[in-house]
Amino acid sequence: MVSKKLLGSLGVGGPTVGTVLDTATAVPGGSLNGRVHLKGGSADFTIEHITLELVARVEAEHEDGESEGVVAFDRFTVGGAFVLPEGAEVTVPFDVALPWETPVTALYGQDLGIVLGVRTELSVAGAKDKGDLDRLAVGPLPAQEAVLEALGQLGFGFRSADLEIGHIRGTGQQLPFCQKIELSPAPQYAHQVNEIELTFLAGPGRLEVVLEADKRGGLLSGDGGGDVAGRFTVGHHEVQGRDWNTEVDAWIRSLAEARAAYGSHAVYGHADGYGHGHSEGHGHEHRSGHGTGTVVAAGAAGPAVGVVGGMVAAEVVDEVGDFFEGDEEEEGGEG
Known part of the structure; x- marks a missing residue:
C-alpha cells in the first residue's frame, strides 16, 4: 500500500x-x-x-x-x-x-x-x-515476462529504458508514447549488432513485440539511421509450454541476418513513418496463459536485469523524487 x-x-x-x-x-x-x-x-x-x-x-x-x-x-x-x-x-x-x-x-x-x-x-x-x-x-504481463526471461537466458543485458513521444506506424499503438528497453547484445550476436531495442505494445487479445537492431536515428528523426526492425505477435494465453528461448532467438537471428544481408544503411520489412521497418511473418502466433514463472537474478532473469540495480537504481531515487516534487512545473500537456 x-x-x-x-x-x-x-x-x-x-x-x-x-x-x-x-x-x-x-x-x-x-x-x-x-x-x-x-x-x-x-x-x-x-x-x-x-x-x-x-x-x-x-x-x-x-x-x-x-x-x-x-x-x-x-x-x-x-x-x-x-x-x-x-x-x-x-x-x-x-x-x-x-x-x-x-x-x-x-x-x-x-x-x-x-x-x-x-x-x-x-x-x-x-x-x-x-x-x-x-x-x-x-x-510485466506473463507474455512480456516470458520474452524478457528468454532474452536474459540468451545472454542479453539491460542498458536502459525510457518513454518516447511518437507512434510506431503499422502497429496498434494507442498511447501517444511508447516504452523503449535498450539491451546489449548477447555474446553470440556481438559481432553483428551493437544494440537491441525492445518495445511492447499490449492489447486485449495479444502483445506486439517490436525489436530494432542498432537504432541510431531516433524515433522522431525521420531517417532509418541504419536500423533493422521486426514485429512479432504473442497471444495472451498459453505462455506455458512454449520454447521461448528458441523462438526469441529466432526473432533476433532474423534481425541479425537481415542487417547483414541488406547492409547497415537499410531497413528490413515494410518501413514505418519514421524509417523503421517491421518484419511480418517471422514470429509465431503464441497463445499465452499464466507466466513461465519469475526467476530472480540468479536464474533466468539474471543476465537481462542483473545490471539494473547498479546502473539505474541509484539514479532513479533522485529522479523520482524530483518528478513528484516538481512535476507541475514540467507538465507540458494532457494526452
Whole structure:
C-alpha cells in the first residue's frame, strides 16, 4: 500500500483530499484500486467531481536534441455530484482498468527508471485542485515476462529504458508514447549488432513485440539511421509450454541476418513513418496463459536485469523524487 498523500486544500477552510492505492504493483490492462479520502472544510461544499489522472515522464526527440515533460495518458472520474458537509469525512472507493499499453516500471524487483504517477483532482464550485502524485508501480504481463526471461537466458543485458513521444506506424499503438528497453547484445550476436531495442505494445487479445537492431536515428528523426526492425505477435494465453528461448532467438537471428544481408544503411520489412521497418511473418502466433514463472537474478532473469540495480537504481531515487516534487512545473500537456 502506498502511503497516504495529503493534497493541497482548496483555499482557507476548503476540503482536503488524500488518496491510497491498494494495488501495490499493477499490470498493463489490469485493475488499479484504492480509496480517495475527503475531509470537509469550514462549510458545506459541493463536490463536482473526483478525477484520477495517469501521468508519465516522457522524452521527445527533435532537431535540437531531446526534451522531457509530463504527459497525462488517461483520466477516470471516480466520484462527484454530492455535498460534503462541514468537517465530515467521506471515503470514495475506486477500481479502474489501466490502459493495456501502460509501461512496465519494474522487473524482478528492480526499478527500470520509468516514472508513472496517479494524480487526484478535486473539483469544487468550479475550482480544481491538482495535488501531489502517488507513484504507480507496474509489473510485466506473463507474455512480456516470458520474452524478457528468454532474452536474459540468451545472454542479453539491460542498458536502459525510457518513454518516447511518437507512434510506431503499422502497429496498434494507442498511447501517444511508447516504452523503449535498450539491451546489449548477447555474446553470440556481438559481432553483428551493437544494440537491441525492445518495445511492447499490449492489447486485449495479444502483445506486439517490436525489436530494432542498432537504432541510431531516433524515433522522431525521420531517417532509418541504419536500423533493422521486426514485429512479432504473442497471444495472451498459453505462455506455458512454449520454447521461448528458441523462438526469441529466432526473432533476433532474423534481425541479425537481415542487417547483414541488406547492409547497415537499410531497413528490413515494410518501413514505418519514421524509417523503421517491421518484419511480418517471422514470429509465431503464441497463445499465452499464466507466466513461465519469475526467476530472480540468479536464474533466468539474471543476465537481462542483473545490471539494473547498479546502473539505474541509484539514479532513479533522485529522479523520482524530483518528478513528484516538481512535476507541475514540467507538465507540458494532457494526452
